[in-house]
Amino acid sequence: MGQDSQAGAWGALSSLKEEPVTQPVSLPSFRVGKVLSDTFAIFFANFFRFWAVALVVMAPTAIGFWAMGVFMGPAPDAPMPADPIGFFISFFGTLAWVLASIAVMMAAVIYGAIEYQTGRKAPLVDMLKVGVRSGVPVVVAMVLSVILYMIGWMLFIVPGIIVAMMLCVTVPAIVAEKLGPLKAIRRSRELTSGFKWPILGCFLVMAVVAQVVNLALMMPMILGSTVNVTPGTVGFVYSAVTTTLMGSVYVFFGSGVASIYTNLRAAKEGTSADDIAKVFE
Numbered sequence: 001m002g003q004d005s006q007a008g009a010w011g012a013l014s015s016l017k018e019e020p021v022t023q024p025v026s027l028p029s030f031r032v033g034k035v036l037s038d039t040f041a042i043f044f045a046n047f048f049r050f051w052a053v054a055l056v057v058m059a060p061t062a063i064g065f066w067a068m069g070v071f072m073g074p075a076p077d078a079p080m081p082a083d084p085i086g087f088f089i090s091f092f093g094t095l096a097w098v099l100a101s102i103a104v105m106m107a108a109v110i111y112g113a114i115e116y117q118t119g120r121k122a123p124l125v126d127m128l129k130v131g132v133r134s135g136v137p138v139v140v141a142m143v144l145s146v147i148l149y150m151i152g153w154m155l156f157i158v159p160g161i162i163v164a165m166m167l168c169v170t171v172p173a174i175v176a177e178k179l180g181p182l183k184a185i186r187r188s189r190e191l192t193s194g195f196k197w198p199i200l201g202c203f204l205v206m207a208v209v210a211q212v213v214n215l216a217l218m219m220p221m222i223l224g225s226t227v228n229v230t231p232g233t234v235g236f237v238y239s240a241v242t243t244t245l246m247g248s249v250y251v252f253f254g255s256g257v258a259s260i261y262t263n264l265r266a267a268k269e270g271t272s273a274d275d276i277a278k279v280f281e
Helices: 002-018 031-070 082-118 124-155 157-166 170-177 181-192 196-226 231-269 275-278
Strands: none
Touching: 002 031, 002 082, 031 082, 031 124, 031 157, 082 124, 082 231, 082 275, 124 157, 124 170, 124 181, 157 196, 170 181, 170 231, 170 275, 181 196, 181 231, 196 231, 231 275
């Protein structure tokens, strides 16, 4: 019996030694260069499709602003509106519509950007559907994020920047994980933890690029501002150009936010874009 026990024990030890040793999975690094490379690849490969979505969503807003004279502003000697209350209701109603338009557009672009990273191009109709479906939670999250950002900014500049970076992937969390506003904010805080300064570097580069392109595109408007045309024409042209530029900027930053999100998921969890996009199937 003693020999049998020893043999059994030795066999058990031998079997344990033969089990493969599991090595920890090496996660990819979160690199600013990789994020920016992905951002530009997404933006240029999908520019016209994303821009079309932006124009569809923003066109009613541009027409409303032009009709109200918001872009050009009233003349210095213009009388006050006959119905100030109605004017202010219309004004703030238009601003609310702008917020909703931006929310729908950003959600649609982020969905299209994630799909592109899987090797697919999302149809425009599907992008708009996702944008509309995500619109309400994105608007709520945007309002909450602005409040938190303003609190951080009032405390000091650095806390404001930290809050902004902490909340930067809230919208992708809503779109790609179908979270509510509060859960998406907490999810963004979790994903950005430990990466806020590299994320800030990404946004600084994107902001510089967007500003340079905006100035270049606005130069014809600035040079042509002395042309003798009617105020209505100026307002319409200015509204159209501003809307076009606004759409392009949001498309660019939407591509960047989607890239930051997918790279954070890869660095933190080892999750690929294909895994993320399964939620859309």
